[in-house]
Amino acid sequence: LGTRECYEEILKLDPNQPDAILFLARAKTKDGLYQESLDLLGRIKPTASNIALLNLEKGENYFALGKNKEALAALQSAHKVLPDNPRVSILLGEINFKLKKYQTASDHFKNAYEKQQNDFRLLLKTSYTYKMAKQSQKALDILVKYKSNFYDSKQVDKEIGLLKFFMGDTASARSILETCVNIKPPDSSVFMVLGDIYASAGDKE
Numbered sequence: 001l002g003t004r005e006c007y008e009e010i011l012k013l014d015p016n017q018p019d020a021i022l023f024l025a026r027a028k029t030k031d032g033l034y035q036e037s038l039d040l041l042g043r044i045k046p047t048a049s050n051i052a053l054l055n056l057e058k059g060e061n062y063f064a065l066g067k068n069k070e071a072l073a074a075l076q077s078a079h080k081v082l083p084d085n086p087r088v089s090i091l092l093g094e095i096n097f098k099l100k101k102y103q104t105a106s107d108h109f110k111n112a113y114e115k116q117q118n119d120f121r122l123l124l125k126t127s128y129t130y131k132m133a134k135q136s137q138k139a140l141d142i143l144v145k146y147k148s149n150f151y152d153s154k155q156v157d158k159e160i161g162l163l164k165f166f167m168g169d170t171a172s173a174r175s176i177l178e179t180c181v182n183i184k185p186p187d188s189s190v191f192m193v194l195g196d197i198y199a200s201a202g203d204k205e
Contacts, residue, residue, distance in 0.1 A: 018044045025057060034061040052081035056088055063095055071095055086112040090122070093129070102133035110142065117149050124159060136167050154183045158190060165193050173197065 004027055010020040021040050028037035038061045046054055059074035072095050078088050089112035096105035106129040113122045123146055130139035140163050147156040161176035174197045177190050 016043060016045075018050065022053075022057070029057070029061055029064070032064075034064045037061050052078045056082065056085070056091075059088075060091055063091060068095055068099060084111075084115060086115040089115075093125075097129060097132075102129055103135070106130045106133050106135070106138070113142075113146075117146060120150060120155070123149075123156075127159065127163070131163065131166070136163065139163055140167070154180055158183060158187060162189060162193060165197070170197050170200070 004024065007020040007023045010017050011024070014020075021044050025037045025040040028034070028040060038058060041054060041058055041061075044050065044054060055074040055078035059071045059078060062068075062071035062074060071091070075088055075092050075095065078085070079092060082088050089108045093105045093108035093112065096102075096108060106126060109122065109126040109129055113119065113126050116122065123142065127139040127143050130136070130142065140160065143156055143160050143163065147153050147160070150156055157176055158180040161173045161180060164170075164176060165173035173193065177194050177197075180187075180190050181194070183190075
């Protein structure tokens with residue numbers, strides 16, 4: 001007998017038990033059964049103590065179903081109550097990114113990253129979204145500020161070097177990227193940018 005089976009038995013005894021419904025709804029979400037999860041969540045009576053969590057769970061499922069309007073409304077409501085919840089902020093970031101609202105998206109990603117600073121992918125996503133919002137300096141600043149959080153800082157150096165090149169600082173980009181040619185796994189963008197820099201400088205070797 002597993003955890004899911006236990007909660008299913010609870011619902012047989014009490015079909016409206018909110019903790020059991022929530023657990024099974026999350027399991028449905030994890031299995032990719034988003035509409036079934038929403039149907040379950042609809043059985044939980046909203047209260048002042050659970051409405052934010054319900055909106056978070058509903059928002060995640062709406063987003064997965066491509067219902068961005070419904071997802072945005074639910075998650076914005078959740079964010080008012082849970083402003084420091086990184087999961088809410090990440091989902092709001094993803095929705096706004098999809099809607100090409102890059103400034104709003106980058107602010108949400110940054111808010112989430114500050115709560116979980118060991119998330120390398122989230123750091124890169126935040127920086128990239130600032131770049132898409134035409135705020136390259138902010139994109140660079142966040143990489144530099146949090147570089148020390150990561151043992152393999154060469155991966156962050158690579159991103160800094162590529163961004164420096166994008167910003168037109170080829171001298172800094174060259175000096176940084178030349179230290180990144182041996183990173184694993186190899187990244188062709190490092191060699192492409194260095195090749196462009198060398199060609200522009202007239203270096204033949």
